[in-house]
Amino acid sequence: MAGRYIGSKALLIVAGLLLVLRSVTPAYGQDEFGSFASSMTPSPQRLIDLPTAGTLPKGTAAMSLRVYSGGGLLGSITAGVSDRLMMGVSYGGDNLLGTGKINWNARPEVAIKYLILTETRILPALALGFESQGFGPYDDNLNRYQVKARGFYGVFTRNLPVMGTLGLHAGVNYSIENKDRDGKINLFIGADKTVNEYVSVMAEYDLAQNDDQSLPGLGRNKGYLNIGARLTLSGRFGIEFDLRNILDNRKGSVSPSRELKILYSDGFDI
DSSP, rough: HHHHHHHHHHHHHHHHHHHHHHHOOOOOOSSGGGGGTTTOOOOOSBSSSOOOOOOEEEEEEEEEEEEETTTTEEEEEEESSSSSEEEEEEEESSSSSSOOOEOOOOSSSEEEEEEEOOOOOSSSSSEEEEEEEOOOEETTTTTTEEEOOOEEEEEEEEEESSSSOOEEEEEEOOOOTTTTSSSOOOEEEEEEEESSSSSSEEEEEEEGGGGGOOOSBOOSSSSSEEEEEEETTTTEEEEEEEEETOOOBTOOOSEEEEEEEEEEEOOOOO
């Protein structure tokens, strides 16, 4: 009963946010998202775990290294193939730091995102994508990560000039990690806010509806609430500190998890 209540409440939140994304008109002089990027901070390509509708500019590569609990490391590199299309690959494992046996992930994972609609004065940006990379240790028995990979997804983004830039994001996804027989369509929401030209803060909520069964799922029907802060220097190098799983949604976990992410981006010839 409680899980059904939480799910219904979250659906109302998502529906309300989608209405806001559709109805709010930013105070810009131009229609296209790219034309007012100089007066606003463009959307990040992702929040903490969740994707946004933001894409990398053509000829830009972004690299990240995530340090997570259990001595885990996850590295990724993503490239802007065009101003609308970005592709990436990632690989890592747990217990890389510390002692004992290293447990590598089962395989390298891939990501692709295409910007269908750029943001205008009327409509939010819309991107479609696919991610096979989940988060946390890989479970060989269930063929999934501790936090399921996003799989196929669509996400809306709206940027608003609120004491800098406020980004609102809402999306839906279908994970391909369904050996636990919990393959429901899932919803997620999030926001990012610039504090100044160097610092931004983020919050996201993944309903995790596709991981809320008692067995053999790993979730506890609360969803994943994560918050983080990102410091960017010289427009290229960044460092991020995240608190993940604040609602203690995972069985047998000690929450929240404190994690660090190192970011770097640069241009390349294409």
